[in-house]
Amino acid sequence: MPDGALPVLEVKGLKTTFKTRGGQVHAVNSVSFELRPGELLGVVGESGSGKSVTMMSLIGLLPSPPADVSGGQILFDGHDLRTASAETLREIRGARIGFIFQDPMTSLNPVFTVGFQLMEPLRKHMGMKKGQARKRAAELLELVGIPDAARRLKDYPHQFSGGMRQRVMIAIALACDPKVLIADEPTTALDVTIQAQILELVKDLREKLGMAIVWITHDLGVIAGIADRVMVMYGGQVVEQAPSRELFANPQHPYTRALLKTVPKVHGERDPKLNVIEGQPPILMSEPSACAFRDRCAHAFARCATENPQRVPVGTTGHDVACFWNPDTGSERDA
Amino acid sequence: MLDGDDHQDGGEVLVHHEVHRGRKLVEVRGLKMYFPITAGVLRRKVGDVKAVDNLSFDIYEGETLGLVGESGCGKSTTGRAVLRLYDVTDGMVKIDGQEIAKADAGIVRKMRPTMQMVFQDPQASLNPRMTVASIIREPLDEHTKLSKKEKLDRIYELMDAVGLNRRFANRYPHEFSGGQRQRIGIARALALNPKFIVCDEPIAALDVSIQAQVVNLLEELQDRLGLTYLFISHDLSMVRHIADRVAVMYLGQMAELAPRDALYEEPLHPYTEALLSAVPDPDPATETRRERIILRGDVPSPANPPKGCNFCTRCPKVMDVCKDVEPEFRQVRPGRFVACHLYGETTR
Numbered sequence: 127m128p129d130g131a132l133p134v135l136e137v138k139g140l141k142t143t144f145k146t147r148g149g150q151v152h153a154v155n156s157v158s159f160e161l162r163p164g165e166l167l168g169v170v171g172e173s174g175s176g177k178s179v180t181m182m183s184l185i186g187l188l189p190s191p192p193a194d195v196s197g198g199q200i201l202f203d204g205h206d207l208r209t210a211s212a213e214t215l216r217e218i219r220g221a222r223i224g225f226i227f228q229d230p231m232t233s234l235n236p237v238f239t240v241g242f243q244l245m246e247p248l249r250k251h252m253g254m255k256k257g258q259a260r261k262r263a264a265e266l267l268e269l270v271g272i273p274d275a276a277r278r279l280k281d282y283p284h285q286f287s288g289g290m291r292q293r294v295m296i297a298i299a300l301a302c303d304p305k306v307l308i309a310d311e312p313t314t315a316l317d318v319t320i321q322a323q324i325l326e327l328v329k330d331l332r333e334k335l336g337m338a339i340v341w342i343t344h345d346l347g348v349i350a351g352i353a354d355r356v357m358v359m360y361g362g363q364v365v366e367q368a369p370s371r372e373l374f375a376n377p378q379h380p381y382t383r384a385l386l387k388t389v390p391k392v393h394g395e396r397d398p399k400l401n402v403i404e405g406q407p408p409i410l411m412s413e414p415s416a417c418a419f420r421d422r423c424a425h426a427f428a429r430c431a432t433e434n435p436q437r438v439p440v441g442t443t444g445h446d447v448a449c450f451w452n453p454d455t456g457s458e459r460d461a
Numbered sequence: 462m463l464d465g466d467d468h469q470d471g472g473e474v475l476v477h478h479e480v481h482r483g484r485k486l487v488e489v490r491g492l493k494m495y496f497p498i499t500a501g502v503l504r505r506k507v508g509d510v511k512a513v514d515n516l517s518f519d520i521y522e523g524e525t526l527g528l529v530g531e532s533g534c535g536k537s538t539t540g541r542a543v544l545r546l547y548d549v550t551d552g553m554v555k556i557d558g559q560e561i562a563k564a565d566a567g568i569v570r571k572m573r574p575t576m577q578m579v580f581q582d583p584q585a586s587l588n589p590r591m592t593v594a595s596i597i598r599e600p601l602d603e604h605t606k607l608s609k610k611e612k613l614d615r616i617y618e619l620m621d622a623v624g625l626n627r628r629f630a631n632r633y634p635h636e637f638s639g640g641q642r643q644r645i646g647i648a649r650a651l652a653l654n655p656k657f658i659v660c661d662e663p664i665a666a667l668d669v670s671i672q673a674q675v676v677n678l679l680e681e682l683q684d685r686l687g688l689t690y691l692f693i694s695h696d697l698s699m700v701r702h703i704a705d706r707v708a709v710m711y712l713g714q715m716a717e718l719a720p721r722d723a724l725y726e727e728p729l730h731p732y733t734e735a736l737l738s739a740v741p742d743p744d745p746a747t748e749t750r751r752e753r754i755i756l757r758g759d760v761p762s763p764a765n766p767p768k769g770c771n772f773c774t775r776c777p778k779v780m781d782v783c784k785d786v787e788p789e790f791r792q793v794r795p796g797r798f799v800a801c802h803l804y805g806e807t808t809r
Contacts, residue, residue, distance in 0.1 A: 172668040270707040317531035322739035347741030390702040
């Protein structure tokens with residue numbers, strides 16, 4: 127992917143908190159990343175790691191209250207989306223930044239036809255007339271590989287299978303030629319054979335349309351197959367970030383390393399024993415003043431309990447990690 | 462041992478030696494589970510959804526049989542039908558020597574303690590208004606005559622066994638994380654000392670790092686208590702880890718059944734092959750090099766399965782005979798069963 131090009135999306139020090147009955151939850155803590163044109167950035171993490179909340183914060187999809195995107199900058203196309211007006215956001219959302227959600231059944235409206243839902247963004251954002259929008263909608267359905275597209279516009283979501291519904295969601299997200307597509311676990315609810323179809327489709331569309339994609343998932347296998355760069359999140363923070371091959375070949379953070387080991391493989395050697403990350407993910411009731419992973423970490427130092435590690439570069443490949451431990455020496459990382 | 466090495470074509474011996482250890486705990490023959498499709502105000506029956514159509518398999522004592530397939534292929538229905546949670550349309554299910562598919566309710570009830578289930582979604586399968594202790598106590602109330610004290614002791618014992626802190630006995634399910642909730646579900650299933658447990662996607666709702674914890678717990682309990690599992694999952698890599706033998710279902714029927722290593726190393730059925738090739742590998746180096754078989758289209762509706770082999774509409778190796786004649790599910794190599802015309806009379 128083009129290196130050195132100006133990022134299409136740049137996030138700096140993003141913070142999101144939620145007010146709950148139990149107190150304030152710090153779901154996203156100083157997350158920074160950038161997305162270059164045409165790049166596919168994989169975001170991995172467990173539920174509660176803040177990956178979805180980060181992306182929802184970007185385009186103001188979180189209800190406020192309880193959510194509060196309380197700090198940082200989200201630079202897109204000359205705007206800071208965090209402070210942008212609701213109107214600007216509405217113009218950008220769905221038009222220049224597309225979104226695909228995890229569950230295609232709940233994110234499509236069951237009482238409207240697929241055609242109506244597909245034409246809605248075209249008419250709202252692109253100002254198309256009905257006939258024009260219908261034609262474009264059929265083209266889009268065809269683009270995502272739905273046979274007999276023109277006729278199927280009249281069908282309701284329940285008349286489509288899971289994989290087909292997710293294709294419809296992708297078509298809606300692509301409707302206005304977005305520069306950035308954010309896909310939140312788009313294949314998690316699908317079967318592997320259908321997932322393979324969708325992954326092929328996305329690879330193909332990316333080449334055709336050249337948009338940048340953020341792909342959120344917990345499946346390292348999916349990431350390995352499609353991502354250019356991977357960002358690992360834990361406890362509302364980015365703990366490691368690297369080009370895909372580099373990350374899988376040379377993982378630095380104990381969490382990434384453990385995660386890679388807990389997943390059994392279908393191909394190659396079978397591991398007789400599953401490695402386990404003991405313990406539970408952290409509950410983020412306060413702003414982090416220590417490493418969020420230290421309770422589950424096999425390599426924690428005294429320092430990990432008093433200081434929150436910041437991201438430091440590893441080598442020259444654009445790899446960085448937020449950890450005091452150096453896996454190569456087995457001791458503390460030199461600053 | 463010496464003459465054991467000479468059994469090159471003595472398939473039977475090999476079967477009993479390596480693959481099939483011990484006796485059959487579960488025997489399923491010709492299991493059919495049809496759900497009626499009704500239409501109109503009078504709810505006239507107009508057809509059947511053949512969710513499970515003519516399944517036969519055995520599960521040996523102490524083994525884990527993995528059951529894999531895409532959603533809608535009937536794997537959960539199979540799990541439930543085997544435990545007689547449905548009234549099956551036809552077929553025989555024998556558990557621990559007792560026929561239960563057609564047996565009277567009284568007999569089935571007597572068999573309940575022997576056969577238990579762990580459900581997919583621990584959020585939905587635990588009553589939110591009951592405490593952990595009362596959830597685990599319920600089967601004891603139903604099926605045993607223990608005193609209050611004995612029941613409490615048993616509850617604590619079970620909580621220890623699944624790694625839950627006894628102090629939490631009076632808490633409610635919502636106070637636990639997903640992995641812990643699944644432990645409550647497992648403790649409930651273990652309460653009556655079952656021999657056979659159907660695990661219906663027990664880890665599907667859990668995070669990757671928690672999945673390994675629960676799978677290790679299931680394996681440890683199996684070793685300690687000699688349990689037999691039917692492990693239903695769509696996660697082929699986890700099944701490879703936990704199962705001794707693996708059954709692959711497609712559209713209500715069994716496509717292939719084989720010992721684990723044999724199946725993953727050399728899948729015989731084209732569907733199994735495609736399914737395995739569709740699983741992405743967490744390694745970009747091999748992932749980009751690997752040839753993937755992409756199946757076209759979706760699974761056909763079980764209400765209207767295709768004629769002949771039910772996989773013929775998506776099969777990359779389809780032949781003329783497949784569209785006409787339904788292949789028989791049979792043993793083509795020792796311990797390996799497959800329903801495919803590629804392995805016909807001639808190759809046997």
